[in-house]
Amino acid sequence: MSGVLVVREAGFAPVKGMRHLALRAVDLDVRGAVGNRAYCLVDVARARVLRTVQHPSLIAITARELDDGLALTLPTGETAYAPAAPAGETLRCDYWGRQVGLLLTEGPHAQLASDFLGTEVRLARAPRGGVVFADPVTVLTTASLEAVGMRAESARFRATLVVETDEPWVEDDWAGRLITVGGATLRVGGPVPRCAVVDHHPVTGVKDVRLLKRLVRERPTNRAGEPMFGVYATVVEPGRVDVTP
Template sequence: MEGVVRGVGFSPVKGMRHLALDHVDLDELGAVGDRAFCLVDTAQRRVLRTVQHPSLMGIVAQAYDDGLALTLPTGEHVEGPVTVSGETITCDYWGRSVDLALTDGPHGGLISVHLGRDVRLARAPRGGVVFADPITVVTTASLAEIEAEAARFRATLVLDTEEPWAEDTWLGTEITVGEATLRIGGPIPRCAVIDHHPETGEKDAQLLKALVRQRPTNRAGEPMFGVYATVTRPGRVSVTR
């Protein structure tokens, strides 16, 4: 099965603005550069979650070489090298432990002021702050069915489909996307993040409730939208023009 790619993206810092990109490089661990960093409450030893800190979506993060640039909604901007301090910390991320390398530099201070609490920027191991499989996929027909924009779902890939919910039947299917091949996994349970504007983080929709009425839910009552995937053949995936 071959997929037509209508969108690709990720954020280099967990929870920050999901960037729409022209292409993405995939390997066995997912999208290269995706969630390479995260924010840590060192006192609580917890990785900050987007659903609890939606204002993070208002911050644009762009990684380059060994550096990181951050732009706040106010226009404040900081950029520079991200230097690992030599300190490591083991944090909780959705009930599992992940070892993170704390960093030095101005980035953490700027974000702390924005959030009104002390946080540190940390470098995460590949896949360390990913909830399940590293790739997430949504489809154009399903987005059209619920009249929602792809950015709200922060998916790695948006694939073109003619029928809504076609992805529900893809479990175990291998799909070629650009130079890469994916194996489709299970459905993605959705949380309240989708009710927040993807560029400001402000709550401006009731999409979660609408999905609960239309879609299957898990034991926690979370509606399913989109599917997870793993990479079986690495390669570059570009948006089809």
Template sequence: MIDELKVVRAGFAPIKGTRHLAHDRVVLDERGVVGDRGFALVSVDPEHPGSGRVLRTVQHPSLVAVRAEPAGRRLEVELPDGATASAEPVATSERITCDYWGRQVDLELLEAPHAALFSRWLGRPVRLARARRGDVVFAGAVSVVTTASLHDLARRVGDDALAAARFRPNLVVETDEPYAEDTWLGREVRVGSARLRIGVPIPRCAVIDIHPETGERDVRLLKTLASHRPLNRAGEPAFGVFAEVVAPGVVG
């Protein structure tokens, strides 16, 4: 029997690390939310042009201050200072193998004005790259957090306005019991016209301590989570769950 979950927020970021934005409608295919982290920013090793690193939000928190949105084939980017870029990224013949949290991912470097914009904002040269669907996304295809768990954490840190965007979830679903999602492993659920199979808990890092719009560190959510939530072998507390798409569909 498939249970239906009510989705109260759906969102993604087309460029990994940029602001996580809510969307009225998202499409789920067999690899997750279409458009989610399809692009990444990379620093190229000048001594080894075929290798480099995917920029991580935890090391470059100012990325979350940047708005990026798909507009058909175009990618629209806006910096907090008002500078913008809107263009369709153009494929090149250049490919790069990047390290991403210990995994090697193969990326296609792109020609686009967005790279200059990000390079100025970050104070270092970066390139815009495109990943194969699923390559830069870490672990499960879809990330899910629940309203009751968010409310419990908000109470613990004394912040009634705690934003779900801090956790960059693809889906926020309505629940009555905090951390009920811990018991959903292997369960199939319906969201919109799609079906998901719930997977393992999501380990959290210091990214959740930064404001989801400014990138400034303003709370100690990670420490609070670690005080009452299960920890993995790396000492990371769990919050939310990953899920795989069993049947593609639309939410919203």
């Protein structure tokens, strides 16, 4: 079974955990959205990738990957911009229980982020898919967002794509289904478990709602008690996906 869906939003964060960018289009290949989580911040002393749920102020930093470098911008407007040149040092880090090889970089980004977060970090280039939790694409539906009153703040869920539907929660039955989005074809996987990141404002990172508790009451949960919202997907046919306003 297959279906063609209208894409209303698309986005990702070039640096894991930083502000989710709303984009006019994304290019999807077998490893997901090109440019998604190309970098991450690392606690070198602990050999650990920073997790957004433990450092929600990451959300307030805007990262943009440009042709000749990476720009990080704080809420104050202070910016670090330079080529994120590899330092030649590879560090194996823990990312949710698995080891991933990351290439540490030089430049002003680390100091800017360290001062803002209040903890010493380094910027590292990640292999494609290296700091992605499960399947590389996540999909939300407009009707489900409206059902929880979050259509205007969909960025809380940091989805790759938001697609148009009339009925909420129809995506719960999409497992295994092929869907067409723009020039790409996806195979839908399982549901996406949600954590406390959804309680934090998608621009400031400040905790301002109790959405997670509401989802626990209203949505199916996994064995860890995490509520399901949205679905994972893999890319079957790569292609460009344009947003329809």
